[in-house]
Amino acid sequence: MKRIFVAATRQNDGKTMVSLGLFKAFQNHFHRVAYMKPVGQQYRVVNGEKIDKDAVLMAQTYNLSDPLQDMSPIAIPRGFTTNYIENPHRDELSSRVQKAFDNLAANNDFVLIEGTGHAGVGSVFDMSNADVSKQLEAKVVIVSQGGIGKPIDEILMNKALFDRQGVEVVGAIINKVDARKYDKVRDIAEQGLARHGLKVVGVIPLVHMLSKPSILEVAEDLDAEILTEDHSMLMKQVGKFIIGDQNPHNVLDVLNRNALLIVPGDRDGLITSALAGHLLEYQRDYSVAGMVFTMGIRPHKQIMELVDRSRVPALLVQEDAFSVATRINNSIFKMRAEETDKIRTTQELVDGYVDVERICKLI
CATH class of the missing domain: 3.40.1390.20 (HprK N-terminal domain-like)
Known part of the structure; x- marks a missing residue:
């Protein structure tokens, strides 16, 4: 059963936006596609359960039938970190994530797994993105913001954390690239990351309306x-x-x-x-x-x-x-399913600027 883990170099790189577009693209390659956010930091209470906002967005946007508890097995409430440090229970968290993934895998052909923040986020409670991707045996695509040197530095720094866990990073997506510098950023990123054996599988231009909250x-x-x-x-x-x-x-x-x-x-x-x-x-x-x-x-x-x-x-x-x-x-504002113009734009950007065929071959 195919799967991919979408990580980012930091908050606000557009990881959820990319995941939203990738999900639709993967639906063209696989019969049944599932979504999972193993560890969430911003959540809503849905039917008495804490569900990550991104999982709610995906479920509503794509009318997914999988249980929300499987799509978002862990949502971090206030005080969680302190309680965990005083009373560690990694096995219970790990088991919860594994059970949720197994449920999704049993009913789907592909699972898109979205991480939380950069590769090390979650380390304080032993469930970093690198830890989770290793546990779920998922290869990784890293999303970073546009620029010349900074995204390369940040991608390689995050890749090192995945490498240490034995997780393969199959590609990088450079997001929010200034249209005036698009060709230069794309060419430099491809050359710079190729020197470290990493492929650029997408370069997405900046669209200002996507960063403006409703x-x-x-x-x-x-x-x-x-x-x-x-x-x-x-x-x-x-x-x-x-x-x-x-x-x-x-x-x-x-x-x-x-x-x-x-x-x-x-x-x-x-x-x-x-x-x-x-x-x-x-x-x-x-x-x-x-x-x-x-x-x-x-x-x-x-x-x-x-x-x-x-x-x-x-x-x-x-x-x-x-x-x-x-x-x-x-604030870092989260897109909502009601924002159909933003969602459509996101899907079009991923369709036009990310090599999904290549990602499918790499995983």
């Missing part, structure tokens, strides 16, 4: 109350974040490129000014993706009616504006 992603990350009744508006993408600490007339000059306005709900003048600019199309590039009302303050009823009429999605949080902006800035 209002729905922001809402989930902030655990915000959604004030907008029409949830279709939550698919709007956010280009930048603006804290509403200006005079009302000054905010008109900074709300562009799908800005998300973070503002206390009692700043009536600033909110109405922003909405007026939106309704009157103040400037050609003027655009408000949405509003986050802070401090737990809901705008006046009449202001909310204007927000709804303007079709600007609105969220409510308890924190102050600075705390909200800091959280957003530090």
Whole structure:
């Protein structure tokens, strides 16, 4: 039974994006394809079970029938690491992963296994990506971000951890490559990695819309109350974040490129000014993706009616504006199944820029 382990050099390299596209591509080569995230760090509670967000995304996107518990056997809650260090139980974790994989393997022809972060993530509880790929006897593809020297360094550093476990790394995918440097990055990466016996099986150009979160992603990350009744508006993408600490007339000059306005709900003048600019199309590039009302303050009823009429999605949080902006800035947003444009773009990128035929031969 064929399998592949998709690893990354660090967070935010686009490993899940690549996995999402690879899954569809592998469906063209194998009759039944399964997905597995052995160890997950960000999870949702589904029917009382902690399930990694990426496993939920895959299950919803591809309408998978495999049990979610097999797709995501271990999800790491707060305090897990401390508890493990004080009371190690590697055999139990390893057994859980193996049982889940065996269940998937029994009902499918191919399993795409997605790792968590870089090769060493999970070492603290004896379940690093290198450990897990060895246990599941899976060959590895490493995903890294575009650049000249840095991705080569990071790929080789991660490869060394897999090598130490006797796991074969069959190729590398360079992701998020600036279109202006695409040919140069591809050629240098191929030459540089070939010197170390590693093949480049894909070079994917940067598409900015894939890195822009939707209002729905922001809402989930902030655990915000959604004030907008029409949830279709939550698919709007956010280009930048603006804290509403200006005079009302000054905010008109900074709300562009799908800005998300973070503002206390009692700043009536600033909110109405922003909405007026939106309704009157103040400037050609003027655009408000949405509003986050802070401090737990809901705008006046009449202001909310204007927000709804303007079709600007609105969220409510308890924190102050600075705390909200800091959280957003530090967040790594997860794609959701509802973001069909992003998913379609991801599938097209992998189809056009990754040599899936070659990967199938290498594994």
